[in-house]
Amino acid sequence: MANAYYSLGDERGARVRDLFSRIAGRYDLINDIQSLGLHRLWKSRLIELAQIVHGTRVLDVCSGTGDLALAMWKEGVEVTGVDFCAPMLKVASDRSSAAARGGHQVRFAQADALNLPFADNSFDVVTVGYGLRNLANLDRALAELLRVLRAGGRLCVLDFGKPESASWRVCYETYLACVVPIFGWVFVGDPAAYAYILESLKHYPGQRGVDEKLRCLGCQRTRVVNFLGGAMSLNLAETPPKSPDSSFETTLKPSFQSVSGCDSQD
Numbered sequence: 001m002a003n004a005y006y007s008l009g010d011e012r013g014a015r016v017r018d019l020f021s022r023i024a025g026r027y028d029l030i031n032d033i034q035s036l037g038l039h040r041l042w043k044s045r046l047i048e049l050a051q052i053v054h055g056t057r058v059l060d061v062c063s064g065t066g067d068l069a070l071a072m073w074k075e076g077v078e079v080t081g082v083d084f085c086a087p088m089l090k091v092a093s094d095r096s097s098a099a100a101r102g103g104h105q106v107r108f109a110q111a112d113a114l115n116l117p118f119a120d121n122s123f124d125v126v127t128v129g130y131g132l133r134n135l136a137n138l139d140r141a142l143a144e145l146l147r148v149l150r151a152g153g154r155l156c157v158l159d160f161g162k163p164e165s166a167s168w169r170v171c172y173e174t175y176l177a178c179v180v181p182i183f184g185w186v187f188v189g190d191p192a193a194y195a196y197i198l199e200s201l202k203h204y205p206g207q208r209g210v211d212e213k214l215r216c217l218g219c220q221r222t223r224v225v226n227f228l229g230g231a232m233s234l235n236l237a238e239t240p241p242k243s244p245d246s247s248f249e250t251t252l253k254p255s256f257q258s259v260s261g262c263d264s265q266d
């Protein structure tokens with residue numbers, strides 16, 4: 001059966017925005033329950049591997065209720081969080097104000113990950129937690145994330161993964177298909193909102209596919225870190241050298257297209 005929040009093409013973004021607008025108030029609670037709190041450990045590992053130090057300029061894309069952005073801000077770095085869903089950002093900025101108690105806060109802004117309102121090379125680190133799988137055009141999104149990173153900057157992506165073990169994959173997909181929608185039903189009265197996770201994962205290339213795309217885009221030191229046998233995973237990559245007078249897309253497009261197996265999806 002088709003999922004109400006998943007669609008291909010132009011409508012995809014609007015449906016995803018509706019979904020997160022609907023669940024924003026309960027998002028953090030359901031995250032803790034469905035992962036038994038483990039998402040906090042995976043996010044901590046991402047932050048560790050992002051190697052942020054004082055002065056690192058960080059952009060957290062698909063920031064949602066701000067978990068990653070706030071955790072990195074607590075490490076003392078300058079963080080900007082962007083998301084296209086106003087109710088999710090409202091939760092994030094309330095959390096940020098409470099944590100800052102009048103002091104310096106995370107800067108949250110409403111923006112589409114496919115069209116970021118930042119100049120090329122603006123950030124040292126870009127993080128994305130559980131966001132990449134939701135984007136309507138993965139190739140365009142990756143190019144946009146790499147565009148705003150400086151050469152040698154780090155991209156760190158955390159998302160649901162695709163386990164290589166067939167038996168483990170069946171167990172995990174059964175959990176996503178049968179148990180997780182119950183949380184949606186109980187907490188937001190909408191099982192489809194959480195059945196969406198499995199639907200979006202089916203259309204996502206998973207950690208190996210994302211790694212391959214990043215390598216095709218010229219990224220260096222790409223790495224996959226799996227958790228729970230690949231049910232969750234991190235994709236890490238460093239931006240390739242860029243020519244000073246051209247955008248990432250124009251710099252890389254020719255070689256990107258010439259590498260076999262690296263065709264763009266759009």
Ligand SMILES: C[S@@+](CC[C@H](N)C(=O)[O-])C[C@H]1O[C@@H](n2cnc3c(N)ncnc32)[C@H](O)[C@@H]1O
Nearest residue numbers: 020062063064083084085088112113129130134
């Ligand atoms: C699953 S939540 C992740 C929130 C947070 N990063 C975390 O790790 O808990 C995905 C977020 O991606 C946002 N999102 C999806 N598509 C987007 C897009 N095209 N541009 C900006 N944000 C987007 C949604 O609004 C939602 O807040």
